[in-house]
Amino acid sequence: MADAKPGNAAPAKKAATGAFTPSGVSPNRRARRSYTIRLWAVRHARFLEWFYHRFASTFLLLHPLWKAIGYSRVEAPITFIERNVKGLMFDCRMCGQCVLSSTGMSCPMNCPKQLRNGPCGGVRANGNCEVEPDMPCVWVKAWEGSRSMVGGDAILKVQQPVNQSLRETSSWLRVTAQAAEAREAAAKDA
Amino acid sequence: MAHIDENPLGRDLPLDPLPGHSSRGRLERVLRRGEFAVTAELNPPDSANPQDVYERAAIFEGWVDGINAVDASGANCHMSSVGICALLTRMGYAPIMQIACRDKNRIAIQGDVLGAAAMGVANIMCLTGDGVQAGDQPGAKPVFDLDCMSLLETVRIMRDNGKFLSGRKLTTPPQVFLGAAINPFAPPYDFRPYRLAKKIEAGAQFVQSQYCFDVPMFRTYMEKVRDLGLDEKCYILCGVGPLASAKTARWIRSNVPGIHIPDSIIARLEGAQDQKKEGKQLCIDIINEVKEIAGVSGVHVMAYRQEEYVAEIVHESGVLKGRTPWKRESNLGDALVAERMDALRDGKTENQEEMADVAAHRPH
Numbered sequence: 001m002a003d004a005k006p007g008n009a010a011p012a013k014k015a016a017t018g019a020f021t022p023s024g025v026s027p028n029r030r031a032r033r034s035y036t037i038r039l040w041a042v043r044h045a046r047f048l049e050w051f052y053h054r055f056a057s058t059f060l061l062l063h064p065l066w067k068a069i070g071y072s073r074v075e076a077p078i079t080f081i082e083r084n085v086k087g088l089m090f091d092c093r094m095c096g097q098c099v100l101s102s103t104g105m106s107c108p109m110n111c112p113k114q115l116r117n118g119p120c121g122g123v124r125a126n127g128n129c130e131v132e133p134d135m136p137c138v139w140v141k142a143w144e145g146s147r148s149m150v151g152g153d154a155i156l157k158v159q160q161p162v163n164q165s166l167r168e169t170s171s172w173l174r175v176t177a178q179a180a181e182a183r184e185a186a187a188k189d190a
Numbered sequence: 191m192a193h194i195d196e197n198p199l200g201r202d203l204p205l206d207p208l209p210g211h212s213s214r215g216r217l218e219r220v221l222r223r224g225e226f227a228v229t230a231e232l233n234p235p236d237s238a239n240p241q242d243v244y245e246r247a248a249i250f251e252g253w254v255d256g257i258n259a260v261d262a263s264g265a266n267c268h269m270s271s272v273g274i275c276a277l278l279t280r281m282g283y284a285p286i287m288q289i290a291c292r293d294k295n296r297i298a299i300q301g302d303v304l305g306a307a308a309m310g311v312a313n314i315m316c317l318t319g320d321g322v323q324a325g326d327q328p329g330a331k332p333v334f335d336l337d338c339m340s341l342l343e344t345v346r347i348m349r350d351n352g353k354f355l356s357g358r359k360l361t362t363p364p365q366v367f368l369g370a371a372i373n374p375f376a377p378p379y380d381f382r383p384y385r386l387a388k389k390i391e392a393g394a395q396f397v398q399s400q401y402c403f404d405v406p407m408f409r410t411y412m413e414k415v416r417d418l419g420l421d422e423k424c425y426i427l428c429g430v431g432p433l434a435s436a437k438t439a440r441w442i443r444s445n446v447p448g449i450h451i452p453d454s455i456i457a458r459l460e461g462a463q464d465q466k467k468e469g470k471q472l473c474i475d476i477i478n479e480v481k482e483i484a485g486v487s488g489v490h491v492m493a494y495r496q497e498e499y500v501a502e503i504v505h506e507s508g509v510l511k512g513r514t515p516w517k518r519e520s521n522l523g524d525a526l527v528a529e530r531m532d533a534l535r536d537g538k539t540e541n542q543e544e545m546a547d548v549a550a551h552r553p554h
Contacts, residue, residue, distance in 0.1 A: 001308055025310075112332065113292075117339035118385040120318045121373030121400055122447030130447040131321040143378040156384055158392050161296065161340040161355075 014087060037134060038091050038106070045105040045145035045152075056179075059172060063180040071173060079170040083114040096166035096174070102154035103138075104145025109162075111138045119143075195219050195516040204310075204520045212395065213367040214348060215312025216284055216516055217256040221396060221425045226481065226509050227488030229398065229427060230258040230500050232278075234268035242365045243269070243277045246497060250283075253501045255515045256313055258398075258490070261290040264446065265325025272302055279310040282518035286369060292321030295335035296344065300354055303345055307364030310521035314339040315369035315398070316341040324447055334441060339392045342370055346393030370394035372426075374406060375450035384423070395427040403451045405435075405479045412483050421485030428480045429494040432499055433469040436460040438440035470499055477507040479523055483520040 042046060066074055079094075086092030086107075090100060093109035099116060100107060108116045112131035119139035122130030127140045146152035166174075195216040197203040205214050211222065220227045230250050230297060235242035250257055259274035271287050278285040287306050289299055318338040322330045336344060344355050345368055352363040369390045374382050386397065402408045408428065415421055433439045433451075436459040443451045455472065462468030477489055489509060493500050504510060 001289050004436075046277065086342045098485055113318055113334045113337065115318060115334070117388060118381065119376070119378065120448075121371060121376055122320060122324075122336075123376040124447075125450065131323050137377070138545045139381075140378045143381040156388060158339055158343060161336045161344075164335075 006086060035091075039136065039141065040111070040139045041089050041105045042145040046148045046150065047064050049101060049151065050073045056172075056175065059176045060072060060179050060183075063176060066173065066176065067180075075170055075173060078173055079168070082170050082172055083168075094168050094170055095162055096169040097163060098171035098175075099159060101149075101151065102146075102157060102159070104142040104147070104149060104152065105157060106138045106142035106145050108138060108142065109134075114162070115139065116162065118155075193514070193516050194223075197520070199342050201518075202520055202524070204522050204524070207365065211367075213312040213365050215256075215367055216519060217286065217313050218367040218395075220255045220451060220515070221487055225513060227255045227425070227427060228253065228509060228515070229258060229490045230254045231260060231490070231491065231492045231494070232274065232496070233274065233494060233497060234263075234271075234274060236258055236268055237412055238269075240277050243274055244357060247278055247281065247283050249497050249501060252514060252517050253493070253510075255488075256286045257317065258286045258288060261288040261319070262293060262325070263288075263290075263315070263320070265292065265320045265322050265327070265330075267326060272306060275306055275311045276309050279519075279521055282520060284313070284519050285317050286313040287309055288315045288316045288317055289341065291336050291338065291341055291509065292319030292322065292336050293333055296355060297331055299336065299341065300344065300348065303348060303364055303366070304360070307366055308523075310519075310523065312365070312367055313368045313369060313396075314345055314364075315371070316345065316394075317371050320447060338370060339388060342368060342389060342392040342394055367395055368393050369396045369398060371400065372397045373448050374408055375399040375400060376400070376448050379411075380414075383418055383420065384496040386415060386420055387418055390420060390424045394424055395488070396427060397428040398427045401431055401449050401451075401492060402476060402480060403449075403455050404453045405476060407482060408451070409483055412485050416485050421487075424486040426485055427488040427490045428483075428486050429490045429492055430473050430476050430480070431494065432466075432473040432496050432503065433459060434496065435465040435469065468502060470496075473503055474507045475501070477509060481507070481509055 083092065083094055086190065090105065090107040091110050092107055095109050108114065112129065113120055119137055121128065123137045123140060124130060124133065127137055129137050130136045146155040193207065197205055205216070207214050208219065211218050217227060217229070230253070232243070232246050232250075235246065247257060251502050257278060259271040259278065260268070260269055261271040271289065275285045275287045289302065294302065306314065318334070322328055322332045325387065345364070347353055347355065348360060349363050349366060352360045354360065372386055372389070373381070389397065399408070412421070415426070433442070433455070436456050439451050439456050439459060442449050459465050459468055460474065480486055480489065491500050491503060493503070
């Protein structure tokens with residue numbers, strides 16, 4: 001498929017030069033569709049934040065079930081669902097350590113530089129990405145999204161570097177397991 | 191009279207650390223004293239000849255407080271910043287080593303930080319780096335393992351906690367003054383001051399800005415920065431530089447990511463008889479404007495391929511106020527190297543049998 005869009009990162013153009021054009025987890029992978037759904041998610045960041053809180057508590061309620069089946073056994077099907085749902089909604093890259101609630105529901109792993117702490121200095125005057133000229137900068141969108149969220153100021157928190165060993169694992173299950181652990185520890189202390 | 195940034199016991203001795211300072215470098219001394227600092231950027235050579243680096247550094251001698259050793263800026267291949275710093279520290283210059291996250295992962299970066307600090311690099315500047323698409327090898331794999339923020343935090347942890355990111359202990363932590371970059375001229379404009387706040391939280395002690403050609407915009411940014419009280423927590427150096435011509439300005443505007451040049455600047459260059467001279471004058475005018483803005487602690491002169499003008503620009507703008515930046519800095523390792531050189535000159539040779547004997551009687 002010829003890539004009609006301009007820009008140096010266009011994979012077809014790049015592949016024609018014989019350069020390394022990885023797919024899958026590569027930060028250079030160009031989304032071959034428009035950014036409509038991703039941008040919708042940012043516009044509805046407040047609703048998604050509300051929804052996620054409900055969703056996370058439901059998941060936590062199901063903790064006994066996950067535990068009974070075994071977290072390692074549910075990992076594969078949950079990861080499959082998570083990848084596809086979040087992939088559609090946010091163009092999720094399955095980094096396994098989701099920070100969407102801190103980034104205005106704009107996935108920072110879609111940034112070609114995978115920045116998790118804010119926009120680089122190369123953002124174009126029209127708010128588009130330096131590397132992919134036709135993509136709106138994910139951090140410009142993140143800032144917009146965070147402004148409409150209740151806990152939007154979480155964007156000001158300094159994020160840890162990505163732990164690459166957690167790639168392709170379920171962030172939902174990890175968060176649930178950690179919350180359950182914290183709850184049990186609190187119950188023990190009390 | 192001894193220079194203020196000179197060891198009173200002899201100019202060939204390294205500086206003692208001052209209380210409250212995180213490095214032994216003179217850039218930190220100048221900034222903490224409240225003097226207006228000047229830094230410049232060294233154009234990295236595409237050569238393996240050390241002389242090229244020395245010549246390019248010599249131009250700045252006596253005019254700047256620190257020389258930025260860029261790390262493949264614009265994603266173009268050049269001599270590495272570690273290499274440039276090794277040469278500069280050997281000659282007693284005060285380099286600011288830039289580290290870009292584009293080319294190295296956290297393992298390589300932490301190693302480089304230790305190596306640089308051991309060579310006597312007192313200032314490290316943490317950058318994200320341009321995308322590989324901007325440079326001469328767009329087919330390269332972009333690394334971006336850390337980002338500028340986590341890089342700042344990593345080096346701060348190494349310095350203050352004496353540990354690697356993994357938690358392993360360092361026997362001697364690197365004593366470095368930490369820098370970062372800011373770009374007030376790119377969207378999202380209202381997030382930019384908060385991003386500076388994040389950088390300060392992560393460990394930035396000084397920041398150098400992207401080229402400033404739009405002073406009103408910079409002034410608005412600085413107002414917000416002052417409201418947040420950030421200018422008291424961090425030294426802000428404004429990036430300036432001469433434009434060679436209106437044509438170059440146009441090219442930069444459309445080809446170099448993150449540089450904002452207003453139309454009025456291009457119009458002013460176009461209207462001039464001698465565009466190069468006008469570009470230099472423009473740079474001086476901008477320095478004169480930004481130095482009056484509260485919270486600005488210095489300027490960072492990026493005169494790419496016009497390095498010979500840095501001295502003139504600094505002189506004519508009068509930002510040094512008669513101060514002479516100290517020219518040479520002594521290194522902790524200097525005495526050892528000198529001793530070693532003397533030994534070599536004296537023709538001292540090692541006696542292997544004797545060494546083996548000593549080793550045999552002193553098992554580890």
